[in-house]
Amino acid sequence: MAGEFELIGRHFNWPAPQGYLGVGDDCALVPVTAGHRLAVTTDLLVEGRHFFPDVDPEALGHKALAVNVSDLGAMGARPLGCVLGLSLPRVDDDWLEAFARGFRAMSEISGCPLVGGDTTRSVDGVVISVTAMGEVPMEGALRRSAARNGDDIWVTGELGGAHVALELLQGLHRGHEGLLDQLRPSLERPLPPVAFGSALAGHAHAAIDISDGLLQDLNHILKASHCAAEVDYSALPVHPALQGLEPQILQRAVLNGGDVYQLCFTAAPNARDHISRLAEQHGVAACIVGRIREGVGIRVMHSPLPVGQGDYIGYDHFR
Amino acid sequence: MAGEFELIGRHFNWPAPQGYLGVGDDCALVPVTAGHRLAVTTDLLVEGRHFFPDVDPEALGHKALAVNVSDLGAMGARPLGCVLGLSLPRVDDDWLEAFARGFRAMSEISGCPLVGGDTTRSVDGVVISVTAMGEVPMEGALRRSAARNGDDIWVTGELGGAHVALELLQGLHRGHEGLLDQLRPSLERPLPPVAFGSALAGHAHAAIDISDGLLQDLNHILKASHCAAEVDYSALPVHPALQGLEPQILQRAVLNGGDVYQLCFTAAPNARDHISRLAEQHGVAACIVGRIREGVGIRVMHSPLPVGQGDYIGYDHFR
Numbered sequence: 001m002a003g004e005f006e007l008i009g010r011h012f013n014w015p016a017p018q019g020y021l022g023v024g025d026d027c028a029l030v031p032v033t034a035g036h037r038l039a040v041t042t043d044l045l046v047e048g049r050h051f052f053p054d055v056d057p058e059a060l061g062h063k064a065l066a067v068n069v070s071d072l073g074a075m076g077a078r079p080l081g082c083v084l085g086l087s088l089p090r091v092d093d094d095w096l097e098a099f100a101r102g103f104r105a106m107s108e109i110s111g112c113p114l115v116g117g118d119t120t121r122s123v124d125g126v127v128i129s130v131t132a133m134g135e136v137p138m139e140g141a142l143r144r145s146a147a148r149n150g151d152d153i154w155v156t157g158e159l160g161g162a163h164v165a166l167e168l169l170q171g172l173h174r175g176h177e178g179l180l181d182q183l184r185p186s187l188e189r190p191l192p193p194v195a196f197g198s199a200l201a202g203h204a205h206a207a208i209d210i211s212d213g214l215l216q217d218l219n220h221i222l223k224a225s226h227c228a229a230e231v232d233y234s235a236l237p238v239h240p241a242l243q244g245l246e247p248q249i250l251q252r253a254v255l256n257g258g259d260v261y262q263l264c265f266t267a268a269p270n271a272r273d274h275i276s277r278l279a280e281q282h283g284v285a286a287c288i289v290g291r292i293r294e295g296v297g298i299r300v301m302h303s304p305l306p307v308g309q310g311d312y313i314g315y316d317h318f319r
Numbered sequence: 320m321a322g323e324f325e326l327i328g329r330h331f332n333w334p335a336p337q338g339y340l341g342v343g344d345d346c347a348l349v350p351v352t353a354g355h356r357l358a359v360t361t362d363l364l365v366e367g368r369h370f371f372p373d374v375d376p377e378a379l380g381h382k383a384l385a386v387n388v389s390d391l392g393a394m395g396a397r398p399l400g401c402v403l404g405l406s407l408p409r410v411d412d413d414w415l416e417a418f419a420r421g422f423r424a425m426s427e428i429s430g431c432p433l434v435g436g437d438t439t440r441s442v443d444g445v446v447i448s449v450t451a452m453g454e455v456p457m458e459g460a461l462r463r464s465a466a467r468n469g470d471d472i473w474v475t476g477e478l479g480g481a482h483v484a485l486e487l488l489q490g491l492h493r494g495h496e497g498l499l500d501q502l503r504p505s506l507e508r509p510l511p512p513v514a515f516g517s518a519l520a521g522h523a524h525a526a527i528d529i530s531d532g533l534l535q536d537l538n539h540i541l542k543a544s545h546c547a548a549e550v551d552y553s554a555l556p557v558h559p560a561l562q563g564l565e566p567q568i569l570q571r572a573v574l575n576g577g578d579v580y581q582l583c584f585t586a587a588p589n590a591r592d593h594i595s596r597l598a599e600q601h602g603v604a605a606c607i608v609g610r611i612r613e614g615v616g617i618r619v620m621h622s623p624l625p626v627g628q629g630d631y632i633g634y635d636h637f638r
Contacts (some may be wrong), residue, residue: 024543026393026528027358027464029455034353039346040435042450044404048442048582072574085363085448116359125587129448131361136348145342209345224343 005111011093011100012084014301016295017113020081020151024276028115030081034133037079043068047125059188060128067189069110069133069210070261073197074209076142077134080153087122110194112226138200142265147206151266153276153290154204157195159214160250161239163257173249182241190261196282197263199291203274213256215298218264228295233303235289247304255300256311264290324596330412330419331403336432339400345432349400355454356363358396362387365387366444373597376414379447380421385509386530387451388429389580392516393528395461396430396453398606404448406441429513459520461584466544470585472609473523473594475512478533479569480558482576492568501560509580516582522593532575534617534631536582545615552622554608566623572621574628585611 016022021029032038043064047053051060065082084103088096107114112132165183167173190207199209208222212261214236222229238254245253263286267275272288279286293299300307335341340348351357362383366372370379384401391398403422407415428432428584430452484502486492519526525544529537533555541548557573564572582605587596591607598605612618619626 007357010475014321020459021462026390026461026526027396027453029394029460030357030359032351032355032357036351037528038330038349038351038357038399038452040349040400040402040452041346042402042404042435042448043437043629044406044439044446044448046406046439046441049406049440051608071345075348077346081359083359083450085361087363087365087368087446116361118361118363120363120365122365123444125367125408125442127363127446129363131359131402131448131450133357134346141348142345143340145568178396207345252499277557 003106011096022115029193032135037186039075039134039136041071041309042131045128057098061099062106062189063250064128064130065103065106068130069194070192073192073194076201077136078198079134081115081130082112082115086119087127089122101206132245142207144221144224147221147266147292149294151292152288154265154286155289156284156286157262158237158239160253160257162259163253186233192261193284196284199278204265204267212258219312229295229298231290231300243275251305325581332417334496337349337609342489358394358453358455360390361450364447369530376417377421380427381508382419383447383449384422384425387449388431388513389528391453392511392513393526395520396455397517401431401435401451403436405438408441418544461526463543465541466540466585468613470611471607473605474608475603475605476581477558479554479572479576480560481578482572510575512603516602518597523586524585529579530578531583534574538631547612547616549618550609551620
């Protein structure tokens, strides 16, 4: 952890929690509960690729951490802390202050304190690296490979909002521009259900966070668990502002829209009541949208338009 | 942990150790020993700032991890694992293969398995983010603030080699070009004494890894511990290839040369025998170079040229 952090550190100068050692030594120190395993995830965000130079820095700070704690929740892990790498072409105090405010808000919402970092000057453009750490009971992790035949398939939150917001920002869907104000929070301020995810550890089986689109992410579970799925389109939680859209735009946003940062998970039918209670306790909307079956692939029922394999596999990840 | 890792994953497709969950889920899972705390450190390396486009990719892979595990050792932590973020302008198989080979070699040398990552396309230039995690007994961490009046000051390895190698690569020191072959490993393949550092936990007091230069890094300990130091220049372990250099070049390299990734630590005089035995067991050269005193600042004795405060403070970290 290089000393460069000190200069910019005034923007990230939040006290470390009790039992932690924060910024200022060779490493941060973080307590881990006995009988738990460390869960760790990392993301690298590059200006011009993952965000544009004119992005609202507060939203960027929020989202940079949100996408990582989303992965913790999808593993059933409780956040322990995060480290931030920030490479900047120049020191812009207003930008940094806003970025730090957004990052801190997400840190507090998700209970994931910033414990360390590295800041350096970039040649050109902002680069953000976030690594988030959590803990999960030794046998409770929600692994992608844990879905079982007969499991319910659950989805939290609402689908499609972030996808349509991005398309509107790109100038698509003329006549629907008025939607952007309602959809922008879905894209820019995702609120992953992290505490709910960690409460599911030991109760749900498999889980994943929806970052690339429901079908594609569900398919990751199916491949890892060697099973198939039936999804009832009419049961999917569609963002309410999308109801007036043309069917093909809507269906694509709901089934394939990414950047959702909500959970898709599977659980035994006899866990329904317990999971519904957990969702209520955490203020999370969770609904059953399908079932795990033997076999291969995803069968979508009751969709306005047919769904084929091309809708969820064969996507080029290196973009 | 985004799916983009899969494409490039073939270059980093090493089995995770027993008890771990590696690449392929939302998070990696890592065991942590009860009674220990997690130590975590992160670095962000940017092409054109921290390394040049024509750098040997194998050396870059080695060093990217070395600088992070060096921080673990300086905290007294035993490595548990690391995550790698890699942003590349294009997929160059030969480059990736060499980078991965260097990274893997360092991973094996230091016992720090790669457990996850995120790979993405950059707009321009390579960006590398490494976060390394380790564990340290609850009360054993080698914090910068733990030096005590009367402690011995120890240094491992050799000083000055990396600094002069960098200057030679920059075209300085005409007439000494023949030195480069002997010094290049110090710059490009640092071997931080990580296992020795973790063995020091509970035996030494304060420690830091020498990345910005001995005096500057020792001064971090002194500031955090509110004490002063006497350093005996004649006791410093100078890289043997440097002996023929002019005194002012040599002294600057030894006292202020960075990129060393060896340890400077303090310990009570009654721990000398134990520490010497530990060093021998780990094949590490460790010698006493001074003493912690009450007061402020660093007094360097027996140096060819005078040393002032300007030699170790007031450095601009944001470069």
